[in-house]
Amino acid sequence: MNPGLINTGKKLPMSRNQMLTFAAACIGLALLFVFDATFDSFTMQIFKLCAINIILALSLNLINGFTGLFSLGHAGFMAVGAYTCAILTMSPEQKEVNYVLQPIVPWLAHVQLPFLPGLLIGGFLAGFIGWLLGVISLRLRDDYLAIATLGFSEIIRVLLTNAQTVTNGALGLKGLPRFTTMWWAWGSAILITVFLVFLIKSSYGRAFKSIRDNEIAAESMGVDVFGMKVLSFTISSFLAGIAGGLLAHYLTTIDPKQFIFLKTFDILLIVVLGGVGSITGSVIAAIAVTISMEALRFLDGPLNLGFVATTGIPGLRMVFFSALLMVVVIYRQQGLMGKAEFSWDALARIGLLPRRGPKSGKGGR
């Protein structure tokens, strides 16, 4: 397991793997600085979206991949986080400008919090609603749970559309401050990734996976199956709420239509492509899908394939992803990574890394 200490004259209190991780972290951090300084604003927007999608994919994977509960309510939790954070951080003047049909309820009119508390409160509220929904619906299984959570996310959307004096209804909220800088987006993504890596390795993570693998066996080992399901669901909702808050202040405009159930399927696509039950897979797939969504934008425009020419079909790039999803489901159901995770030892096993001594580590987690 431990390939021994690296001898560089004097003994270092670090294993090879720890040194590689440390090196990779430094390289990653340096890259972030370079990107921050060199990316133009368009590239930066996509780069930030990668981070937000990583959080969304990881939070959905926690519940679907690691705990084995088929939940489709993610768009709802994002919406809760996004709206809470947006309303709490908006300035009173902005609120007056936004709420044109009916003024905002008085107790929210003069609230203005900084970004971090707004983001956290959004996350906690999403987590609380997740806990509540979990307590009610986690007695259900499989398709039934999927239907219940899907219904929940539609309820949230309808509430947002109709609670005119709180959410400004279908008009949405515009002109939100652009709080989501690269550091906020990637900082949160990295923090959450590290948190989940430790969570999955902990006894909680093992309990989640045991429930996924065999509920009855888990229960007969003394695992509190229901409690653990609710815990996993709550954490997942909290993280989705955080991602929602980041997304709101990334787009600077939100309205209820953004949180239709199709949003959940976008995230599910990432999770399935990356591997249901793999943190590494979700991270890689989130980045790949986000970039491809932009790179394939030409498909939506006019195309001339020689034998057929189109004048531009908006949404054609989504057909590409649908086709890709079908191919994956038929030929590689486990997705990119299956349930495997990145590790330096695995990299060494497949020969991409010398078995002993640190040469250079590629950036990444």
Place this chain on the structure above:
Amino acid sequence: MLSIKNLSVHYGGIHALRGISLDVPAGKIVTLIGANGAGKSTTLNSIIGLVKAGSGSVNWNGRDLFGARTKTIVESGIVLVPEGRRVFPNLTVDENLTLGAYARNNRTEIEEDRQRIFGLFPRLKERHKQKAGTFSGGEQQMLAVGRALMSKPTVLMMDEPSLGLSPIFVGMIFDIIREINATGVTVLLVEQNAKAALSVADTGYVMETGTISFSGSGKELLADDRVRRAYLGET
């Protein structure tokens, strides 16, 4: 001693257990035999708390465990190897064993027990980093038993441990049951393989449609005409 009195279980409208009573003395091997649907598995599942019994009592060394949570029951020293093996297929042998010790906290003791179980099942040690889903049926049953032992039980309950195993593994499983019992662990065994079960058991109970029809020592039951006709396929 584990003492069950008048235990009743309903599944919806079906009366699965109609007030059964049985005693499992410390250090002994007790077996429940009977046909499919007689209520053998239900008995074990309701002792461990997976199935909530309607009425009756489960007394464990003077402690009332009726209606207690599974975790409490496992902590008190009773554990179940569920029917059909039910290992965690995507987890490694090590992780499966660690989950067996879920209700325990002392890490050094847990590690000692892991080594003890590796001693009992050398095959598990060889493949401790492998995923359980890649194992054969017999190996999975070894793992399921090893996992149950990780909870450091005083009473080990096993539900059909020989089901679907090759004859060699069936023999091994019964050897292991004797071996575990020899270390002082009480065993409550549910089996369809009545002959093998009765030959290792100190006491046997015969179940029919949710009741216990009669009981006796393993040897007595093996010689009993009713048992021979109904469960041993003799005329």
